[in-house]
Amino acid sequence: MKRWIGVVLAVVLAGVAAVAIVIGNQGDGAPQATVVRGVIGSEKKPFFDDPEVKAAFARHGLRVEVDTAGSRQIVTDVDLSRYAFAFPSSVPAAERIKRDRGAAVTYSPFYSPMAVATFEPIAELLTKAGVLSDSGKGHQTFDIKKYLDLVAKGTRWDEIPDNSSYKARKRVLLTTTDIRTSNSAAMYLSAIGYVANGEDVISSAGQIAKIAPVLAPAVLDQGFSESTSEASFDDYLALGAGKTPMLVVYEAQYLAHVFAGDGAIKPGMRLVYPSPTVLSKHTVVPLSGDGDRVGKLLTEDHELQALAARYGFRTTDPQAFAGLVAKTKAPAAADLVDVVEPPTYERLDQLITTIDAARP
Amino acid sequence: MRLRGGLAAVLVPALLLTAGCGGTEEAADGPDVLRVLAGSEIKDLEPLLERAGSEAGVTVRLTYTGTLDGADQVASGRADGNLDATWFSSNRYLSLIDGAPAKLSTQTKIMVSPVVLGLKPAKAAELGWDRRQVSWADIATAAEDGRFSFGMTNPASSNSGFSALVGVAAALSDADGALSAEQVATVTPRLKEFFSAQRLTAGSSGWLADAYARDPSVDGMVNYESVLLGAREPLTLVHPSDGVVSADYPLTLLASAPEEKKVLYGKLAAWLRTPAVQKEIMTGTHRRPIVGGVPLDARFGAGQLIELPFPNRRGTADELIATYLNQVRVPAQATFVLDTSGSMKGERITALRQALVALTGADSSASGAFTRFSNRESVTMIPFSGSPRRPVPFTVPERAPEQVLAEIRRYAEGLTALGGTAIYDSLRAAYGRPVTSGRYGSIVLMTDGENTNGSDYAGFESYYRSLPQDSRRVPTFVVLFGESDVEEMRKVAELTGGAVFDARETSLTSAFKEIRGYQ
Numbered sequence: 001m002k003r004w005i006g007v008v009l010a011v012v013l014a015g016v017a018a019v020a021i022v023i024g025n026q027g028d029g030a031p032q033a034t035v036v037r038g039v040i041g042s043e044k045k046p047f048f049d050d051p052e053v054k055a056a057f058a059r060h061g062l063r064v065e066v067d068t069a070g071s072r073q074i075v076t077d078v079d080l081s082r083y084a085f086a087f088p089s090s091v092p093a094a095e096r097i098k099r100d101r102g103a104a105v106t107y108s109p110f111y112s113p114m115a116v117a118t119f120e121p122i123a124e125l126l127t128k129a130g131v132l133s134d135s136g137k138g139h140q141t142f143d144i145k146k147y148l149d150l151v152a153k154g155t156r157w158d159e160i161p162d163n164s165s166y167k168a169r170k171r172v173l174l175t176t177t178d179i180r181t182s183n184s185a186a187m188y189l190s191a192i193g194y195v196a197n198g199e200d201v202i203s204s205a206g207q208i209a210k211i212a213p214v215l216a217p218a219v220l221d222q223g224f225s226e227s228t229s230e231a232s233f234d235d236y237l238a239l240g241a242g243k244t245p246m247l248v249v250y251e252a253q254y255l256a257h258v259f260a261g262d263g264a265i266k267p268g269m270r271l272v273y274p275s276p277t278v279l280s281k282h283t284v285v286p287l288s289g290d291g292d293r294v295g296k297l298l299t300e301d302h303e304l305q306a307l308a309a310r311y312g313f314r315t316t317d318p319q320a321f322a323g324l325v326a327k328t329k330a331p332a333a334a335d336l337v338d339v340v341e342p343p344t345y346e347r348l349d350q351l352i353t354t355i356d357a358a359r360p
Numbered sequence: 361m362r363l364r365g366g367l368a369a370v371l372v373p374a375l376l377l378t379a380g381c382g383g384t385e386e387a388a389d390g391p392d393v394l395r396v397l398a399g400s401e402i403k404d405l406e407p408l409l410e411r412a413g414s415e416a417g418v419t420v421r422l423t424y425t426g427t428l429d430g431a432d433q434v435a436s437g438r439a440d441g442n443l444d445a446t447w448f449s450s451n452r453y454l455s456l457i458d459g460a461p462a463k464l465s466t467q468t469k470i471m472v473s474p475v476v477l478g479l480k481p482a483k484a485a486e487l488g489w490d491r492r493q494v495s496w497a498d499i500a501t502a503a504e505d506g507r508f509s510f511g512m513t514n515p516a517s518s519n520s521g522f523s524a525l526v527g528v529a530a531a532l533s534d535a536d537g538a539l540s541a542e543q544v545a546t547v548t549p550r551l552k553e554f555f556s557a558q559r560l561t562a563g564s565s566g567w568l569a570d571a572y573a574r575d576p577s578v579d580g581m582v583n584y585e586s587v588l589l590g591a592r593e594p595l596t597l598v599h600p601s602d603g604v605v606s607a608d609y610p611l612t613l614l615a616s617a618p619e620e621k622k623v624l625y626g627k628l629a630a631w632l633r634t635p636a637v638q639k640e641i642m643t644g645t646h647r648r649p650i651v652g653g654v655p656l657d658a659r660f661g662a663g664q665l666i667e668l669p670f671p672n673r674r675g676t677a678d679e680l681i682a683t684y685l686n687q688v689r690v691p692a693q694a695t696f697v698l699d700t701s702g703s704m705k706g707e708r709i710t711a712l713r714q715a716l717v718a719l720t721g722a723d724s725s726a727s728g729a730f731t732r733f734s735n736r737e738s739v740t741m742i743p744f745s746g747s748p749r750r751p752v753p754f755t756v757p758e759r760a761p762e763q764v765l766a767e768i769r770r771y772a773e774g775l776t777a778l779g780g781t782a783i784y785d786s787l788r789a790a791y792g793r794p795v796t797s798g799r800y801g802s803i804v805l806m807t808d809g810e811n812t813n814g815s816d817y818a819g820f821e822s823y824y825r826s827l828p829q830d831s832r833r834v835p836t837f838v839v840l841f842g843e844s845d846v847e848e849m850r851k852v853a854e855l856t857g858g859a860v861f862d863a864r865e866t867s868l869t870s871a872f873k874e875i876r877g878y879q
Contacts, residue, residue: 042466068466077462156536168666169602171536181461223538223669224452227461231610234469237652243606243667264652359540359673 033063036290039078041089041183042068042228043250044282047311056303057294064294070228071183072352075100075345085291087284089183089250092345094283107284107295109305110313112252113277113336114187116142116174117233119241120268121165126246129160129172132272139333140272144195147174151218157245166241173222175236175247177229179352184229185219186352187278188248190342192218193351194276202343208351215351216358229253237264250280251332252312258330259310271331276338282313393419394624397439398447399519400424400564401584402609404645408637416631418624426563426877427453427519428727429870435460435726440616445625449473449519449584449607456674457726465613465622468629471638471647474604474665475523478588478595479580483508485596493601493663496531500550503557511560511572512582515681516730517877520565523605524582525684526677528554530668531602538669541679551688558690561800563877567859574857575833589646589659603666608650678729686735687758692879693738693799695751695790699807699841700743704777708808708842715868716772719876720765723869731876735761738799739768744786745779746813751793783807785814787852788823791831801834802879805852806868808842817848821855832856837875839863 040048047053048066057064069078071088075096080086086097094106118126123140126132129150135141150172157168179185193202196211219225226232233253236244254271257264284295298304299316309320325332342348389395392413402422409420423443425433431454433439434446440463451467454460477499484490487502502508513521530539532554533547559578562568565587572581573592580595581588584607588595611632613625631637638649642657649656671677698712721732733739733756740753752771756764783805790803811817824832835858838849842864853860859878863871 154536166664167601169531169534169536170666170669173537217537220672221537221669222672224455224672227455227467231467231469234650235608238469238648238650239472239606239667240664242603242665262653266652 033058033061034290035063035065036084036294037065037067037082038085038087038284038291038294039069039074039080039083040066040087041071041074041282042230043089043184043253044087044311046256047308047313050307050311053304053307056301056307057297060293060297060301062290062293062297070181072181072186072349080287083291084288085284085286085294087282089280089282090187090342091281091283092342092348093183094281094285096345097285101285101287103285103287105286105292105295107286107299108281109284109295109298110308110315111279111281112250112313113279113333113339114184114191114274115249115251115254115277116246116272116274117236117249117254118246118270118272120270122241122245123270123272125157125160125163125166128162129155135273135275135333137333137335139331140270141338142272142274144192144274144276147172148192148195148214148218152214154217166245168242168245171221173218175222175232175244176219176225177232177248178225178227179219180356181227182229183280184248184250185225186348187280187342188274189215189219189351189355190348191274191276191278191340193343194278194340201341202347202351204347205350208347208354212351212354212358216355219355220359250312251314255312255325255330255332256310258328259312259324261328273333273336276340277336278342279339390419391620392417392624393421394445394621394628395421395423395443396445396447396611397430397433397443398422398424399427399430399449400566401449401519401607402447403566404586404590405641408640408644412628412631416627418628418631420628422447426517426727426874427522428516428730429874430454431457431460432726434463434614437463437616439463439614444614444617444621446612446614447609448612449609450523451610451612452670453519453522453674453677456672456677458674463615465615465617466625466629467610467612468633469608469610469650470629470632471609471641471645471650472606473584473586473609473647474599474606474667475520475527475582476585476588476600476604477510477580477582477598478591479508479510479598481594481596483579483596484598489598490596494598495602496528496554496600497602499598499600500528500532500554503555504553506557508579509557509559509577510580510582511562511568511575511578512558513562513565513568514877515684516727517563517874518565518568519607520568520582520584520587521561522677522681523607525680526670527600527603527605527668529680530605531600535669538673539671539676539680541673541676544676544679544683548683548687551684555684555688555690559800561689561878563874567878571835571857585648585660586646597661599661599663599665601666603668605668605670606665609647681730685730686761689734690798690800691736691738692734693740693796693801694733694879695740695742695793695801695803697748697786697790697803697805698741698743698775699745699781699783699809700749700775700777701745701779701781701809701812702777703781703809703842706777709775709777711868712806713772713775715872716775717769718869719872720769720772721762722769723873727873731873733761733765733768735759738796740790740793741771742786742790743775744782744789745777747782748786748789751789780813781807781809781811782813783811784816784820787820787836788815791824791827791834795830795834797830800879803834803836803856803858804839804872804875804879805836805849806839806841806863807844807849810843810845811848817851820852824855835859835878837861837878839868839871839875841868841871 286292
């Protein structure tokens with residue numbers, strides 16, 4: 001139950017400070033704690049809600065209160081003057097905020113590679129279709145190029161030979177969140193965009209015009225998509241392959257459950273890694289002195305780093321994450337070599353807008 | 361949202377719907393009160409939600425409304441300020457409306473129920489569907505051959521009907537991805553086959569279940585799995601092999617909610633997702649839990665349920681609903697018995713004119729667009745005062761409906777108020793008209809006062825009971841307005857299998873719009 005995100009607060013706020021003070025007085029032994037308010041991507045909310053995380057900040061005299069918003073919303077819609085820091089889920093969004101707000105530095109205290117959550121019978125079909133293979137390094141690799149070939153051909157699940165386990169008429173399509181609102185979908189778009197662009201980071205409007213029609217079916221033909229990565233992961237965990245045969249996730253979403261041993265990850269569920277993949281680098285943009293302290297603490301405080309690892313994030317200290325993986329025998333990739341950079345915020349935004357306009 | 365007790369079960373869902381609809385009535389507030397705009401589907405959770413007070417520290421105040429009407433309220437911003445959250449069976453249609461996503465903050469899925477077919481066990485056995493997997497195409501073929509009949513809610517007013525329509529269209533179109541507006545046109549002939557077997561319609565899934573229970577000639581229902589599993593007479597559930605569309609009941613915080621309400625929202629959502637409450641939802645309301653750790657009961661079946669893609673463009677969704685109403689469904693035969701007695705003078709007759717004009721295409725809201733008189737529909741007006749006046753029939757053509765809609769509009773604008781009130785003679789006149797086979801008949805009775813002329817309720821009741829079976833199947837939807845005799849109006853609705861709609865605290869327009877879901 002750790003990961004549910006219902007306590008998430010909205011973007012548009014009224015009376016923020018007053019409430020923050022009320023909450024700020026709940027006994028943490030540091031009555032004079034400074035309230036620091038940030039706006040963050042929803043997947044980090046359970047981390048900030050954790051009492052141990054709150055206690056760790058309190059030991060440094062801080063009470064950190066967060067509201068959530070999609071990374072694109074943080075850039076475009078959120079009134080950042082209300083906040084001491086922004087904590088979007090990707091570097092391009094953070095760089096854009098840094099530029100807009102004239103921030104001096106950014107901190108990237110933890111990151112999570114984009115991964116694919118699937119199921120054993122689906123993994124077998126993907127292997128038959130040549131999309132999935134053993135990396136030889138203990139994890140399975142999801143080949144984006146071969147996948148895009150299947151998408152281009154419009155292959156349906158029931159067309160894969162010797163398929164007796166998943167005879168759905170649906171096309172073989174990764175489920176993603178809504179590219180217009182959710183960072184995880186944008187990160188995925190970066191990876192498939194890189195491949196469609198001839199193994200190169202998208203850097204021009206001309207490239208976008210060329211690849212948008214290729215990428216549009218991969219994201220739009222799946223139909224309605226959820227607005228947050230937590231909602232689609234709910235579907236994966238509770239409804240299984242019938243609804244979500246394979247889902248683009250943050251590695252951390254899946255591993256947090258494995259590390260917690262809460263039983264949500266059932267036998268038959270599989271975590272595999274796209275090749276290439278993109279790292280979602282959660283990046284703090286300080287907007288005030290207190291915000292800067294939060295960024296610094298998240299990056300340098302051993303306790304906070306260890307707590308972040310418990311939520312499945314990879315931190316600057318690889319030992320914490322590696323220790324949890326070893327302890328829980330988690331299916332985490334030890335060594336991801338095929339990692340590509342996302343395009344700049346403006347290019348990615350342009351790609352999203354172009355794809356979204358591809359269907360009236 | 362407690363109702364006055366002692367009502368016949370058949371009336372309850374509709375009454376609840378009207379009770380809080382229209383958004384004019386502000387839910388009572390308090391420091392621990394979360395004001396939630398909800399679909400009537402979640403009414404069965406009320407006993408559980410009462411415990412949220414002691415167990416989660418949240419008092420839940422529910423205001424019920426229809427799916428599309430609720431979407432209107434949220435998208436237009438009318439919900440801002442007097443409501444904190446929404447709880448519909450799905451946010452999908454709402455999310456497709458321009459500007460609506462910005463009105464929504466956190467969404468937390470609470471439970472799941474797929475929309476499937478439930479059949480009387482004997483009928484399922486006769487068709488062999490209790491023993492083997494069938495697809496929607498198999499079901500459509502049997503429907504076209506007249507081998508079974510079913511009831512389904514109106515897709516424009518209820519999520520279960522909309523989900524079923526999306527599912528059936530996706531399956532019958534043989535589409536391998538999200539349906540496009542063009543594909544809707546291609547699949548229309550197949551949809552006609554499937555829906556030729558529809559014998560019951562309704563504005564809400566709960567009312568549909570009640571209407572089904574009282575009509576032994578209907579073989580089954582397309583409804584939420586939860587409703588079908590909870591039906592009084594057991595049903596055999598058919599989960600089509602090619603897939604379904606499921607409701608996921610997202611408890612959704614409105615972006616406009618004040619800070620303290622956000623905290624309440626968080627508490628309620630967390631509590632609803634605790635394993636104990638999830639298990640209780642499953643056992644008590646037959647819905648599937650959303651939390652992975654709660655094992656599924658055996659009655660949900662072991663088979664894998666494939667979820668069909670849902671459109672991601674509002675144009676497709678709207679095209680699908682419009683196609684259903686104007687081309688696919690069994691056309692309606694709607695009779696309006698309208699009080700134009702002297703007491704209707706002034707504002708009241710103006711309100712009646714407006715309510716009728718709104719149904720001629722004048723209402724451009726999301727819910728209004730689908731409440732206009734549909735193509736192929738026959739509409740008969742029987743205004744009355746001291747006696748019923750001559751019935752005035754209209755038939756909206758299959759194509760280019762504008763001219764007839766304009767005629768209805770002119771007719772409505774010409775209504776005048778004068779004279780006494782002969783309710784039952786007029787209702788009798790409506791029931792005396794022949795029933796056209798191949799049409800779905802219903803009567804709307806709107807009166808603002810007591811019966812002053814002609815036969816009384818008892819006289820009408822004995823007349824009704826003497827009618828042939830096919831005339832008795834026509835329900836009367838009564839509209840409470842002005843000084844209506846509430847008890848007698850309820851009796852009329854109960855006798856005929858209709859429902860009561862209260863326009864006294866909302867408006868005639870909203871009551872008429874809501875009734876459209878039942879016609």
